[in-house]
Amino acid sequence: MGKTASAVYDKAKPDPERDRMIGDGDGLYMRIRPHGAKTWVVEYQHMGRRTKYTIGQHDRDGAPGDKLEDWLRHGRLSLTQARAIAGNWKQARKAGHDPAAEWEDKLAAERAAATAKRAAEAIEAALPTVSQAIDLFMAKIMAGKKSAPAIRYRLDRLAAHIGDKKIRDVTRQDLLGALDNIASGQHEGRTAKLLAGEVLTQARRLWRFAVVREWVAVSPIADVTRRDVDATPNKRSVTLRLDEVAQLWRVLDNQSKCKSDPVTVAALRLLILTGQREREVTDADWSEFDLDAGLWRIPAARTKKQRAHLVHLAPQAVAVLRELRKITGETGFAFKSPTKPKQAIFGRSVNNALLTLFKTDALPNVTQCTVHDLRRTLITRLPDLGFEPFVAHKIANHVLPGVLAVYNHAEYMDQREAALRAWAARIESLAAGENVVQLHRVA
Numbered sequence: 001m002g003k004t005a006s007a008v009y010d011k012a013k014p015d016p017e018r019d020r021m022i023g024d025g026d027g028l029y030m031r032i033r034p035h036g037a038k039t040w041v042v043e044y045q046h047m048g049r050r051t052k053y054t055i056g057q058h059d060r061d062g063a064p065g066d067k068l069e070d071w072l073r074h075g076r077l078s079l080t081q082a083r084a085i086a087g088n089w090k091q092a093r094k095a096g097h098d099p100a101a102e103w104e105d106k107l108a109a110e111r112a113a114a115t116a117k118r119a120a121e122a123i124e125a126a127l128p129t130v131s132q133a134i135d136l137f138m139a140k141i142m143a144g145k146k147s148a149p150a151i152r153y154r155l156d157r158l159a160a161h162i163g164d165k166k167i168r169d170v171t172r173q174d175l176l177g178a179l180d181n182i183a184s185g186q187h188e189g190r191t192a193k194l195l196a197g198e199v200l201t202q203a204r205r206l207w208r209f210a211v212v213r214e215w216v217a218v219s220p221i222a223d224v225t226r227r228d229v230d231a232t233p234n235k236r237s238v239t240l241r242l243d244e245v246a247q248l249w250r251v252l253d254n255q256s257k258c259k260s261d262p263v264t265v266a267a268l269r270l271l272i273l274t275g276q277r278e279r280e281v282t283d284a285d286w287s288e289f290d291l292d293a294g295l296w297r298i299p300a301a302r303t304k305k306q307r308a309h310l311v312h313l314a315p316q317a318v319a320v321l322r323e324l325r326k327i328t329g330e331t332g333f334a335f336k337s338p339t340k341p342k343q344a345i346f347g348r349s350v351n352n353a354l355l356t357l358f359k360t361d362a363l364p365n366v367t368q369c370t371v372h373d374l375r376r377t378l379i380t381r382l383p384d385l386g387f388e389p390f391v392a393h394k395i396a397n398h399v400l401p402g403v404l405a406v407y408n409h410a411e412y413m414d415q416r417e418a419a420l421r422a423w424a425a426r427i428e429s430l431a432a433g434e435n436v437v438q439l440h441r442v443a
Helices: 006-011 068-074 079-094 099-126 130-140 148-162 172-183 193-212 242-252 262-274 278-282 315-328 347-359 371-385 389-395 402-407 413-431
Strands: 020-025 028-032 038-046 049-058 295-298 309-312
Touching (some): 020 079, 028 079, 049 068, 049 079, 068 079, 079 099, 130 148, 148 172, 148 193, 172 193, 242 262, 242 371, 242 413, 262 278, 262 347, 262 371, 315 413, 371 389, 371 413
Antiparallel strands (some): 020 028, 038 049
């Protein structure tokens, strides 16, 4: 079949009733649709099967580039380009190939590769960074828990060093390097080894969370201990004598020695009298207190072990709270912040106030201690006042050990109330300078 002049193709008109085919040779045709669209078609027979394959649209300018495959992908072909493709495919057929089928196979393979690449990129994008994993861990595991802010602080310290890395790509060396940096401290001459150990503890939890969600196959630090990073915590064992507690109580009344605001002083007094945890006191709401009945009901959501707890208030504790109510009102937080009325005082502020008393030498004859040591002191000294040790642990909302936890579900309410009343009375009498001798119970 002879070649058709290009002007014929340019000027060809459609048949309104059917497709119009104009042959050019080597199996190449221009197909003109009834609506006027012009496409290039290669028609041939291979292995007894007839094929009619559209290679592109007619375009006088054609496709850019000089390769047949580029032209086919572009899809807009000049007459010259269409003839080149038809000629090439004719030679391929002579060699026993089916060019249209092979071209479709190649396109299918490319599409499959592109799909696989997109899937891999999607998986890669879905894998969180360490910072993103921390956000998810806090939202799914720690949401609503009292310890969440402290845990967030520790994990954020880790994120400051490796937060931008994909959690899958973090190695043990990355983690140990971050812990070493944290342990070196933020101030010259002051290390932060204990903080590094606390960060390690939370990092192990974070990577367990990642393993469960198949972000990583195994945790790189599952078997690393605080001892391995020289961050073993120092167990505190400080307990005060009763006369030392009385000295602290007296100093809290002395405005020349104790400069803390009245709300913080009230919180410290209630901590001494009840032995409850720092945040359980500072975050208390007035709705939890029944001052007429001398009771404080701490809801489960605010306790460390998520167990609701009833605390008996000795008359001295009730007096502290009645005076506090004159300052902070009758609703909302009992220990409202003096500077931020819609918030409770910061838990650490009470401990800082106690520390300041030691720094200013206001307590020269008292063993230096923390707020939590006051809780330990109450638990330790109640037996000196004649009460069984388990009563103190019940007051502290501890789970009794061993078989007692299984078989003894008694709450010992009367004994708890008597113990806290005796405790407050002894502190008050010693602070007043009465000649009361402290007895130490023999083990």
